[in-house]
């Protein structure tokens with residue numbers, strides 16, 4: 001009996017699934033693990049969002065198939081958010097597709113656009129699903145490095161001309177996971193010009209655009225004039241409203257690409273549970289003060305972590321956005337070896353940078369998804385272990 005397609009043979013397990021097993025094993029051995037590895041918000045969504053979910057769930061009419069395209073009111077709420085937040089006008093009918101979380105849309109867009117042998121440009125380090133979607137589609141991947149001396153922005157001119165010419169699709173993600181790098185509109189303009197010049201679909205992933213510090217306001221790639229010709233942007237309620245488990249995301253931008261994505265989706269999933277859609281509509285209307293207050297909680301955690309790391313003699317830059325600190329491991333260690341040692345010997349779980357690609361080797365990612373006292377304790381444990 002065949003149990004594996006060829007495409008599976010080329011696909012590693014999702015690295016965080018593997019790491020989660022290690023955390024479970026440490027916990028089974030009675031280690032009190034402080035999880036600073038995945039970007040899983042530990043705080044609840046806004047109260048009215050939960051109320052909207054419950055109210056809709058009590059309605060007997062809410063439990064059938066919800067329709068494939070998403071409620072018009074949800075698509076309108078997404079378009080209104082883009083207009084309010086970025087000054088970008090979207091047609092809610094043709095330029096917005098609600099997603100079951102952005103991860104689903106990232107992979108399904110690869111399946112919708114790529115043919116076997118097509119070439120995809122992917123940032124290294126980067127969120128693993130950009131590569132996995134390409135592998136599922138039988139496409140080839142060219143990784144371009146994100147390096148600290150360029151603020152983790154790619155050097156577009158360093159992408160070989162023949163690679164750029166051959167590419168079908170390119171991924172960018174700012175504010176960036178895992179490096180916390182940020183991009184300004186001027187860089188996005190150059191990226192759109194690059195995509196136009198080489199006839200590439202530019203996919204931008206912005207789940208961290210509302211997780212920001214010190215008044216930083218990230219732009220959307222959709223703000224570049226004419227972006228809709230070549231860009232699809234993926235956004236998510238997971239980090240913006242602490243709704244990671246609810247699975248709500250959105251793809252916006254080029255209507256032809258979104259049409260192809262919709263054709264895949266309508267054959268694969270049957271839409272978002274209606275109460276989740278009603279809750280998402282409510283979330284998108286939550287006043288910005290809620291987001292700002294939540295971000296101040298993360299910022300306080302970041303300051304505790306930075307103080308603790310600085311006491312270890314580590315010079316870690318403060319992040320302007322995202323849930324993460326990105327820092328080099330000490331000399332003589334590789335990422336996974338160092339992270340495994342921290343897990344086993346200190347009960348502190350951080351993400352090995354190598355999980356995000358070759359250029360992530362030599363780094364760890366520390367997630368700010370635990371309360372102050374746990375981050376303090378994690379820092380104390382690191383101090384005891386490493387001093």
Ligand SMILES: Cc1ncc(COP(=O)(O)O)c(C=O)c1O
Pocket residue numbers: 039100101102103104127173177205207235236237238244248249
């Ligand atoms: C860069 C990036 N893109 C996409 C996602 C997936 O988010 P969602 O929960 O919307 O699927 C994540 C989640 O951590 C992420 O870090």
